[in-house]
Amino acid sequence: MDEYYDPNDLPRFAEMGSDVPELWEKFNTWYGAVFEAGALSKREKALIALAVAHAVQCPYCIDAYTEGCLEQGSNLEQMTEAVHVASAIKGGSALVHGIQMRKIAEKVSM
Amino acid sequence: MTAVLPTLHSRQHPLSSSSEQLRVLQPESLAQAATPFEQSLDRAGLGPLRACGIEVVQINVGKLCNQPCKHCHVDAGPDRTEENMAPETFDHCFEAIRAIGWPEVDITGGAPELNPCFRPFVERVRAAGCPVTDRCNLTVLTLRSQRDLAGFLADHEVRVVASLPYFLSSRTDAQRGEGVFAKSIQGLRKLNRLGYGIAGSGLELDLVYNPTGAFLPPDQQALEADFRRELRRRHGVEFNALFAMTNMPISRYLEFLVRTGNYERYMGRLVSAFNPAAVRALMCRTMISVGWDGRLYDCDFNQMLGLEVGFGRPRHIKDFDPRALEERQIVTRQHCYGCTAGSGSSCGGATA
Numbered sequence: 104m105d106e107y108y109d110p111n112d113l114p115r116f117a118e119m120g121s122d123v124p125e126l127w128e129k130f131n132t133w134y135g136a137v138f139e140a141g142a143l144s145k146r147e148k149a150l151i152a153l154a155v156a157h158a159v160q161c162p163y164c165i166d167a168y169t170e171g172c173l174e175q176g177s178n179l180e181q182m183t184e185a186v187h188v189a190s191a192i193k194g195g196s197a198l199v200h201g202i203q204m205r206k207i208a209e210k211v212s213m
Numbered sequence: 214m215t216a217v218l219p220t221l222h223s224r225q226h227p228l229s230s231s232s233e234q235l236r237v238l239q240p241e242s243l244a245q246a247a248t249p250f251e252q253s254l255d256r257a258g259l260g261p262l263r264a265c266g267i268e269v270v271q272i273n274v275g276k277l278c279n280q281p282c283k284h285c286h287v288d289a290g291p292d293r294t295e296e297n298m299a300p301e302t303f304d305h306c307f308e309a310i311r312a313i314g315w316p317e318v319d320i321t322g323g324a325p326e327l328n329p330c331f332r333p334f335v336e337r338v339r340a341a342g343c344p345v346t347d348r349c350n351l352t353v354l355t356l357r358s359q360r361d362l363a364g365f366l367a368d369h370e371v372r373v374v375a376s377l378p379y380f381l382s383s384r385t386d387a388q389r390g391e392g393v394f395a396k397s398i399q400g401l402r403k404l405n406r407l408g409y410g411i412a413g414s415g416l417e418l419d420l421v422y423n424p425t426g427a428f429l430p431p432d433q434q435a436l437e438a439d440f441r442r443e444l445r446r447r448h449g450v451e452f453n454a455l456f457a458m459t460n461m462p463i464s465r466y467l468e469f470l471v472r473t474g475n476y477e478r479y480m481g482r483l484v485s486a487f488n489p490a491a492v493r494a495l496m497c498r499t500m501i502s503v504g505w506d507g508r509l510y511d512c513d514f515n516q517m518l519g520l521e522v523g524f525g526r527p528r529h530i531k532d533f534d535p536r537a538l539e540e541r542q543i544v545t546r547q548h549c550y551g552c553t554a555g556s557g558s559s560c561g562g563a564t565a
Contacts, residue, residue, distance in 0.1 A: 114481070144435065145432065145435075146431070146435065170428050173424070173426065173428045174424075174428050174429045174430070174431055175431050175432070175435075176430075176431030176432070176435060176436045176439060178379070178381060178384065179383075180381075
């Protein structure tokens with residue numbers, strides 16, 4: 104193995120059912136149900152998945168849900184906005200922790 | 214945006230030959246050999262594929278077109294002036310249509326309206342009572358030589374099925390050429406002014422979406438709602454229905470897939486998305502396809518791959534015999550996965 108991430112690993116995902124087929128089956132059933140249309144449309148769910156994929160920085164998920172969003176009829180403008188939402192939350196999340204920093208600094212300072 | 218390339222034919226590209234396309238499409242040409250289409254049909258208890266009547270005669274009147282789109286399975290374009298249907302072949306088509314009992318006539322190309330016999334033929338089959346569909350690229354309506362085309366189509370109550378891959382200019386122009394979206398909107402407005410796409414007018418205007426890249430089409434119903442909302446809001450354009458079609462790995466689209474390194478993945482996607490429920494309503498089961506030179510095929514895609522009607526059935530419009538063709542076995546290859554993936558795909562959109 105030369106690299107940790109290999110695009111050819113994505114189609115091998117099902118190998119995670121090797122030795123534990125019941126767990127894989129349960130995961131698949133649940134995963135499939137999550138992405139069915141419900142209170143949210145399939146397209147909205149794919150856009151959320153794309154945003155989360157960026158937040159967790161998973162190249163497999165980015166690959167899968169870029170295609171998934173296009174196949175659900177989203178366009179690049181919508182997909183880029185979704186990534187900005189994820190980035191804003193990640194940035195905001197870092198920034199809001201600054202309050203903790205300020206509180207600690209305040210506590211230890213004269 | 215990358216520029217639209219000239220036709221494969223004018224570039225003398227190896228993929229302009231149907232035999233080279235068939236070679237690339239062989240299951241074993243992939244790094245991970247794909248299941249042959251016939252095997253997928255058999256496993257689902259659906260093989261061999263057979264026709265169940267002739268409800269539609271689809272006539273491809275030639276490869277001449279005013280624009281060379283990146284995904285065109287016909288490799289049509291302005292340079293394709295040779296391969297266009299001659300008057301006597303139109304006469305043979307008319308006789309075949311009579312023999313069937315005046316079925317639906319679906320006229321495609323190229324830009325079929327550029328064939329000088331298009332209008333007389335439409336007049337003739339409409340007078341005989343056949344419903345007629347014109348597969349129109351929209352920009353042809355804006356050509357100076359075709360100023361009266363929209364009026365002609367309306368006067369003869371021809372259904373217009375128009376290509377519009379997306380409701381934004383960026384994606385449409387990326388596939389069809391710079392400025393095509395703006396001209397397409399002009400064409401749609403012209404049709405709307407005549408009543409096309411307007412409820413109660415009796416003039417039907419349907420749109421065809423096809424993906425602007427190496428991915429499958431979205432859910433047809435959801436996409437139709439998007440197109441209706443966005444075309445109305447942005448351009449004041451109305452239409453009746455939207456058909457979501459899958460791009461077929463043939464000709465220019467196949468060349469795009471191979472050139473951009475997307476071929477293996479796209480074919481894998483089509484094979485893994487095989488949907489037995491999409492097989493029943495496949496268009497090849499109820500239509501016959503006629504080439505510009507009168508040869509007979511199971512569909513327009515087989516036509517572009519040079520796969521004539523097989524199994525000893527008549528192969529030319531001159532020898533047309535409805536009884537010999539209505540329950541014929543369909544000729545299939547790996548490209549057929551394009552019509553059975555996901556929700557299925559046909560000239561009338563999703564099949565499942």
